[in-house]
Amino acid sequence: xxxxxxxxxxxxxxxxxxxxxxxxxxxxxxxxxxxxxxxxxxxxxxxxxxxxxxxxxxxxxxxxxxxxxxxxxxxxxxxxxxxxxxxxxxxxxxxxxxxxxxxxxxxxxxxxxxxxxxxxxxxxxxxxxxxxxxxxxxxxxxxxxxxxxxxxxxxxxxxxxxxxxxxxxxxxxxxxxxxxxxxxxxxxxxxxxxxxxxxxxxxxxxxxxxxxxxxxxx
Numbered sequence: 001x002x003x004x005x006x007x008x009x010x011x012x013x014x015x016x017x018x019x020x021x022x023x024x025x026x027x028x029x030x031x032x033x034x035x036x037x038x039x040x041x042x043x044x045x046x047x048x049x050x051x052x053x054x055x056x057x058x059x060x061x062x063x064x065x066x067x068x069x070x071x072x073x074x075x076x077x078x079x080x081x082x083x084x085x086x087x088x089x090x091x092x093x094x095x096x097x098x099x100x101x102x103x104x105x106x107x108x109x110x111x112x113x114x115x116x117x118x119x120x121x122x123x124x125x126x127x128x129x130x131x132x133x134x135x136x137x138x139x140x141x142x143x144x145x146x147x148x149x150x151x152x153x154x155x156x157x158x159x160x161x162x163x164x165x166x167x168x169x170x171x172x173x174x175x176x177x178x179x180x181x182x183x184x185x186x187x188x189x190x191x192x193x194x195x196x197x198x199x200x201x202x203x204x205x206x207x208x209x210x211x212x213x214x215x216x217x218x
Contacts, residue, residue, distance in 0.1 A: 002109035008139050010107050016067070017077045018095035024139055026065060026095075031166065032135040033059070033158065036069040036099075036110060039123035040080040044152050045070070049080075050088025051155045058159055062166060069097040069104060071117070071126045105129050123149060132158055134165060142169075167215060172199070176212075187211040 003009070011024040026032065035052065037045040052066055059066050070077065077096040084092045097104055105111045110129045117125060127149050134143040142165045147153055164175040172188035179185070187196045187203055193211075196203055200213040 003141060003144075005142065005144065006140055009133070009135050009141055011139075012104055012107055014097045014099075014104060015074060016095035016097050017074050017081070026067065027135060027137065027139060028065075029063075029137050031062065031064040031137060031162065032133075033064060033066045033162070034069060034097075034108075034133040034135065035066070035153070035158075036105065036108075036129045036131050038071055038126035038129040038149065040070050040072040040076040041083070042123050042149075044149065045123075046080075046084055046087055048153050048155070049084045049092060050090065051153075052094065053084060053088050053090035053092040055155060055159065056090065056093065062162060064162060066094045067097060068094060069099055069129070071099050071102065071105065071129055073100050074098045099129075102126070108133070134158075134162055136165070136169060171216065173213070173216070182215065184212040185215045187213055 009023060011022050013020060013022050035048070037048070039045070049068060052068070077098060081092045081096070099105050100117070102111055102115055102117065105126065106113055106115065108131070110131055111126060115126070128146070130147045130149060132143070132145040132153065133141055136142050143161055145158070160180065163181050164179055167185065168174055172190050173185040174188060175185055187200065189209060191199065196211060200216070203211045203213045205211050
């Protein structure tokens with residue numbers, strides 16, 4: 001059975017260019033973004049790693065640790081980081097998981113159990129290893145996004161989604177389409193009108209089932 005939203009991410013021990021550790025220890029009391037790649041030294045992935053590096057201050061503001069994964073060895077990751085930093089002009093200070101045995105990709109359901117890397121392989125042999133996972137401090141997966149190799153990920157959207165997840169985490173609200181920080185949020189249907197008013201004060205009933213309020217203070 002594959003990994004699903006609201007399931008606990010496996011507490012895998014991973015090998016990275018920053019050493020070996022268990023994923024749950026890495027997360028600690030923080031949020032985590034894990035973004036995966038099918039191969040080192042590939043053009044789209046290089047731009048994506050660069051985008052993540054450029055957002056280092058934004059991840060820190062949100063108490064979020066980022067970790068990459070690529071289906072290559074630690075030695076390749078170290079060399080690739082030099083290219084990433086040269087291209088992006090930013091320090092890639094986050095770890096990259098070495099997954100040349102595909103153990104992590106399989107455990108996170110990005111590859112089938114019988115997948116293997118053939119001799120002379122290309123990124124196409126592990127093409128589905130292009131996923132973003134956002135994990136909450138309770139170690140549960142909150143969001144997954146999968147991308148094809150031809151489409152570079154929009155990390156501004158990942159950041160927006162992280163903001164929305166943090167705003168709604170363990171709070172009976174949701175965010176509407178295209179929501180940005182500071183905009184109104186939606187009251188959960190788990191609260192009737194009386195409970196909604198008691199918790200949030202006055203609300204705007206756009207429809208009987210669509211009630212908006214000012215976003216609660218963090």
